[in-house]
């Protein structure tokens with residue numbers, strides 16, 4: 394009945410590896426990142442789980458199986474199109490017609506197994522499923538698998554010309570991916586930190602207070618000044634005032650200024666400041682996406698500096714959680730003009746931001762509009778290096794699901810992807 398402690402610990406490690414190494418991506422050919430099924434003693438039990446395919450999702454999309462159990466998945470396709478389910482261990486249902494059912498024998502499960510729909514683009518649109526081993530059968534995770542989804546809606550530009558901002562450094566436990574908690578260093582308790590917004594000429598008076606346990610600081614790219622005093626690291630319990638005038642438009646990064654910055658940025662200390670260009674038009678929907686990488690340390694601990702140095706992210710993500718908008722899409726209506734601000738916080742990876750099915754007619758890159766609706770050409774990506782940003786606009790022509798990704802596909806598979814769900818025009 395009870396399992397040895399080692400087994401329980403391994404279970405935790407499996408969950409961690411599962412979600413991070415394979416949120417999306419594990420190819421069947423990948424070397425196993427977890428113990429092989431053969432390493433687990435079969436229990437002789439079979440766990441049977443009903444999974445429904447609907448709206449380009451599997452419900453549930455995370456299944457927990459006691460290690461050593463045989464898993465059988467009974468798949469019902471309640472969608473208006475064909476789907477299948479393929480597992481990284483080679484098991485597959487074959488094509489399931491609309492309103493059809495299929496039974497998949499996943500075998501004895503001793504390690505994490507990723508699954509997906511093999512129809513073109515379905516996996517990218519969010520049809521993924523993760524089987525993890527652990528106590529209990531049906532994991533209580535809700536549909537999106539993590540506790541919170543960050544609202545990607547851009548804040549409106551406040552009327553005032555002086556922005557007084559209280560920014561507290563907090564070292565907090567965050568569920569960065571389903572079942573994976575990390576001790577993140579944050580501005581204000583979230584990763585990324587709050588999105589600040591103003592106009593050219595505005596003054597930002599930021600009071601930074603260090604509520605953490607080690608020294609931290611801040612560097613706002615949105616203002617030009619001598620770094621010596623405002624960017625100095627401060628001890629726990631200390632505060633400083635960082636005052637800058639936003640003289641230039643753009644989406645600017647802010648981040649911790651304490652060495653090694655790779656570790657402080659890599660562990661969550663970054664955010665965006667939007668300074669509106671003077672001629673910025675109103676659009677139907679305006680979103681902000683901050684791309685960054687996750688380098689997970691041990692469960693509940695800080696990020697792994699060695700992985701950051703080796704540039705081996707466990708996940709690449711928008712607004713702090715891999716895949717969050719694949720499961721909780723951004724929304725728009727057919728014919729709407731959508732503007733998406735994108736900042737690449739890195740710390741290491743570039744972004745090649747693309748919306749599947751859309752063509753950008755407007756591109757604003759690092760302080761300059763490089764493409765507008767009157768130009769005969771269009772753009773397919775917003776190309777960003779670490780610590781650069783801009784925005785794109787597109788009119789989404791008809792209702793449907795438009796995935797967005799970093800088109801560096803390895804990063805899309807690591808979690809830098811989401812969906813814009815476009816409803817019909819009324």
Ligand SMILES: [Cu+2]
Pocket residue numbers: 578608609610649650651657662
């Ligand atoms: Cu810091």
